[in-house]
Amino acid sequence: MQVLLSVVASVVSATTALGAVPAPPPPPTSVTAVDVPWDAGGVIEISWIAPAGSADARWLIERLTLTDAAGDEEKWVVVAEVPLGATSHTVSKLSLRGAHSFRMTAIDATGMGTPSATTKPVRAAANFFIGAKLSLFLGIILVSTCVIVCILLARGGRPLRIRRIAALDAVDNAVGRATEMGRPILFVAGIQDMDNISTVAGITVLGHVAKTAAEYDATIQVPTSRSLVMEAAREAVQASYLSAGRSDSYNPDLIRYITDEQFGFVAYVSGLMVREKPATCFYMGCFFAESLILAETGNSIGAIQIAGTAESSQLPFFVAACDYTLIGEEFFAASAYLSKEPDQMGSLKGQDVAKFLTAVVIIVGVVLATLAALAPTGAMPGALTWFKGVFGS
Amino acid sequence: MRRLIPMWIAIIAGFAMLFSAFFPVTEFFGETFGEIFSVVAAIAYVLGAGSLAKINLAKISRRDQGWGYSAITLFCFAATLFVGLGKIGVPPNAQFAALPWSGEKNAEGSAFAWIYEYGLVPITSTMFALLAFYVASAAFRAFRAKNLEAILLLSTAFIVLLGRTFAGVVLTGWFPDWASGLRLENLSVYIMQVFNTAGNRAIIIGIALGVTATSLRILLGVDRSWMGSGGNS
Numbered sequence: 001m002q003v004l005l006s007v008v009a010s011v012v013s014a015t016t017a018l019g020a021v022p023a024p025p026p027p028p029t030s031v032t033a034v035d036v037p038w039d040a041g042g043v044i045e046i047s048w049i050a051p052a053g054s055a056d057a058r059w060l061i062e063r064l065t066l067t068d069a070a071g072d073e074e075k076w077v078v079v080a081e082v083p084l085g086a087t088s089h090t091v092s093k094l095s096l097r098g099a100h101s102f103r104m105t106a107i108d109a110t111g112m113g114t115p116s117a118t119t120k121p122v123r124a125a126a127n128f129f130i131g132a133k134l135s136l137f138l139g140i141i142l143v144s145t146c147v148i149v150c151i152l153l154a155r156g157g158r159p160l161r162i163r164r165i166a167a168l169d170a171v172d173n174a175v176g177r178a179t180e181m182g183r184p185i186l187f188v189a190g191i192q193d194m195d196n197i198s199t200v201a202g203i204t205v206l207g208h209v210a211k212t213a214a215e216y217d218a219t220i221q222v223p224t225s226r227s228l229v230m231e232a233a234r235e236a237v238q239a240s241y242l243s244a245g246r247s248d249s250y251n252p253d254l255i256r257y258i259t260d261e262q263f264g265f266v267a268y269v270s271g272l273m274v275r276e277k278p279a280t281c282f283y284m285g286c287f288f289a290e291s292l293i294l295a296e297t298g299n300s301i302g303a304i305q306i307a308g309t310a311e312s313s314q315l316p317f318f319v320a321a322c323d324y325t326l327i328g329e330e331f332f333a334a335s336a337y338l339s340k341e342p343d344q345m346g347s348l349k350g351q352d353v354a355k356f357l358t359a360v361v362i363i364v365g366v367v368l369a370t371l372a373a374l375a376p377t378g379a380m381p382g383a384l385t386w387f388k389g390v391f392g393s
Numbered sequence: 394m395r396r397l398i399p400m401w402i403a404i405i406a407g408f409a410m411l412f413s414a415f416f417p418v419t420e421f422f423g424e425t426f427g428e429i430f431s432v433v434a435a436i437a438y439v440l441g442a443g444s445l446a447k448i449n450l451a452k453i454s455r456r457d458q459g460w461g462y463s464a465i466t467l468f469c470f471a472a473t474l475f476v477g478l479g480k481i482g483v484p485p486n487a488q489f490a491a492l493p494w495s496g497e498k499n500a501e502g503s504a505f506a507w508i509y510e511y512g513l514v515p516i517t518s519t520m521f522a523l524l525a526f527y528v529a530s531a532a533f534r535a536f537r538a539k540n541l542e543a544i545l546l547l548s549t550a551f552i553v554l555l556g557r558t559f560a561g562v563v564l565t566g567w568f569p570d571w572a573s574g575l576r577l578e579n580l581s582v583y584i585m586q587v588f589n590t591a592g593n594r595a596i597i598i599g600i601a602l603g604v605t606a607t608s609l610r611i612l613l614g615v616d617r618s619w620m621g622s623g624g625n626s
Contacts, residue, residue: 227441332603
């Protein structure tokens with residue numbers, strides 16, 4: 001035992017004598033904290049000049065928040081751990097109240113080093129506009145301008161040609177078929193609430209289908225999976241019956257709330273289909289896994305089926321199982337297409353113009369990317385980078 | 394007036410939500426309208442429950458076909474409501490051990506959690522499992538080689554399906570390196586990354602434009618059919 005202790009003591013003394021005691025790297029210098037401009041607030045970017053260090057070392061970034069309120073606890077909190085090679089880091093989700101100071105410390109297998117100088121307190125302020133969303137904002141402005149200009153042109157009496165949409169042309173026939181067969185029409189407006197634009201679009205289509213059903217004296221059943229959708233659907237159908245002059249035929253009990261539970265709702269609707277055998281089924285709204293269950297059940301009872309959804313992952317199922325499917329923007333065009341009003345037709349034309357402009361941007365991007373790949377040393381890569389910066393986010 | 398007020402509420406709330414996405418100073422309005430929607434949706438639950446009870450009670454009183462199922466529905470609804478509101482079997486929260494109702498209604502060991510775990514989950518899983526059979530029947534119909542397009546679809550689906558199984562690797566793994574692009578697993582990835590992505594993006598761009606145009610129609614009051622066809626007149 002004594003021998004072992006003497007060996008350890010000699011090793012320690014030898015190491016000390018050589019001055020090779022392992023220690024963490026020194027702290028970084030010039031640590032600065034800057035509020036990120038043009039953001040929603042709560043984000044500060046920290047940058048520093050890093051000294052050399054061992055491979056397994058990393059930086060600990062600590063934050064001290066000085067709040068305006070008296071009595072708040074002020075203490076250093078570790079907010080991030082970054083690799084030694086990094087020279088900057090963005091700290092997010094910071095409080096908008098108070099100012100934040102930062103310091104950095106190296107840490108490795110030997111322990112923690114000394115902390116760097118503390119940065120000046122910085123506020124993570126919110127700015128007037130979120131710069132990262134500029135291209136999206138300009139895109140919305142551009143599309144909106146196209147739509148508004150085309151609405152004004154349509155109001156001015158300019159004839160607008162809109163391509164035929166087979167699924168919407170089939171609505172009258174589908175409702176007529178249900179009337180002839182003496183069977184009900186089933187309308188499902190998806191499984192989401194009224195804060196989902198697909199559900200709103202579904203309810204707008206329901207208004208038109210209900211009006212046709214009222215004119216043909218057909219029965220329309222609308223099971224819903226949200227209470228608010230039930231109320232909106234009742235309003236839409238009631239207004240449609242009133243507009244068709246058949247308010248006496250309106251039955252609110254045919255528009256009913258079932259359950260919020262996805263597959264509970266599917267079980268009810270599938271059962272309803274098998275029992276009542278509707279001649280026509282409409283699926284217009286936001287659908288997920290239940291899309292195929294509903295459409296296949298409808299197919300098995302021989303119903304004519306028209307579907308429309310903005311969920312691109314569910315479109316193949318509807319295409320496979322339904323007679324007609326509204327794909328992509330066709331679903332959102334349904335209300336305007338069915339109403340035939342100049343204002344709405346103008347908005348459809350505006351949508352088409354915006355699509356044309358989008359196609360132009362895509363083609364220019366493809367050409368630029370191809371040229372940049374063919375000539376990587378010319379001006380094209382720079383042009384492509386600029387193009388991505390403008391249209392990329 | 395009955396149509397005007399909802400329309401203006403939609404317009405104001407819609408613009409508030411839109412601006413709050415771009416201008417942080419208006420975030421408060423967006424959040425407020427989001428909270429108001431949650432409150433309205435919660436109140437609407439009462440209407441939903443009322444509709445459920447009214448329709449099923451009417452069915453029972455008329456002795457319509459299948460009225461027994463309505464009775465079971467109402468019983469289950471009432472039992473779940475009682476168990477959930479009454480917090481039956483809920484262990485108290487550790488912080489407020491003296492208060493028997495301080496725990497979460499769906500805490501482990503509660504009757505509500507038991508109903509969810511052993512009643513609802515198996516039933517919904519059963520419905521979800523039916524999807525496998527529906528996928529098979531839909532695929533059988535969609536992949537019938539009726540015309541050139543259907544043959545192309547069938548061939549593509551065949552390559553993708555085989556390429557994602559071990560059979561694909563076994564069948565074409567012997568292809569030399571210069572023809573490695575023709576191996577089923579590589580072909581499958583190529584189809585999904587190039588053709589499928591291109592088609593999917595085209596649809597998504599169309600949907601985005603449609604959403605923008607529809608939102609604008611509602612915000613400008615051009616499309617009022619969400620309040621019924623009579624709203625346009």
